[in-house]
Amino acid sequence: MKVTTAEFLCSIDQQREYPSIKKPEIAFAGRSNVGKSSMINTLLGRKNLVRTSKTPGLTRKINFFVVNNLLVFVDLPGYGFAAVPLEIRKQWGPMVETYLKGREELAGVVVIVDSRREPTDFDKTLFDFLQSNGILFVVALSKIDKITNSLFVSQIRGLRSILSPEIPAVGFSATTGTGKNELWKAIKYLIECQKATRGSLRQQPENP
Ligand SMILES: Nc1nc2c(ncn2[C@@H]2O[C@H](COP(=O)(O)OP(=O)(O)O)[C@@H](O)[C@H]2O)c(=O)[nH]1
Numbered sequence: 001m002k003v004t005t006a007e008f009l010c011s012i013d014q015q016r017e018y019p020s021i022k023k024p025e026i027a028f029a030g031r032s033n034v035g036k037s038s039m040i041n042t043l044l045g046r047k048n049l050v051r052t053s054k055t056p057g058l059t060r061k062i063n064f065f066v067v068n069n070l071l072v073f074v075d076l077p078g079y080g081f082a083a084v085p086l087e088i089r090k091q092w093g094p095m096v097e098t099y100l101k102g103r104e105e106l107a108g109v110v111v112i113v114d115s116r117r118e119p120t121d122f123d124k125t126l127f128d129f130l131q132s133n134g135i136l137f138v139v140a141l142s143k144i145d146k147i148t149n150s151l152f153v154s155q156i157r158g159l160r161s162i163l164s165p166e167i168p169a170v171g172f173s174a175t176t177g178t179g180k181n182e183l184w185k186a187i188k189y190l191i192e193c194q195k196a197t198r199g200s201l202r203q204q205p206e207n208p
């Protein structure tokens, strides 16, 4: 994907309404420090687009970025380090749950997991939450420049054993750019799936 324009659109919290732009949205989720901001900047070929919008106090907000006037990247708040598995609402906030369940433009979610670690219980809770709400997602293993190829292979194998076959799992490094094309491909797949679903919904009779 050749990114020609990438702009910060807005930040929302509980009070504010979602932006009125109607483009497919790709949300990015992962625990704090997993490499989410770096990943978005690398995908967009920008050094500091995400950080510049992230002034202190914005971390609990949802940030929207318009890409090529064609799609929207949504930076969700990072989730915490607590190991106890809790439902999405309690641990991560009703705002995120409401967004994920209710936002019509949401095409899918990139869930970021640190490649050096096993997915946490909360990562798995998020996989289940997305799956049971019919939200398509991709798992991106971050910081793969820090691990050996054999560990990478075994981490992907571990993910494959817990994910449904239609969920892509890719490796990514913001430092080297490895996996950038593959992740873009997975993002396009999420958008294509959303279009296909919309198409079939539209064909249904309005008043059966
Ligand atoms: N080696 C390496 N470090 C990374 C990579 N991505 C992020 N980091 C580092 O990890 C830390 C957290 O990154 P950041 O993007 O701010 O994570 P966020 O909190 O999830 O948004 C920073 O010190 C980054 O420089 C990567 O692909 N490779």
Ligand SMILES: [Mg+2]
Binding pocket: 036, 037, 038, 078
């Ligand atoms: Mg960040």
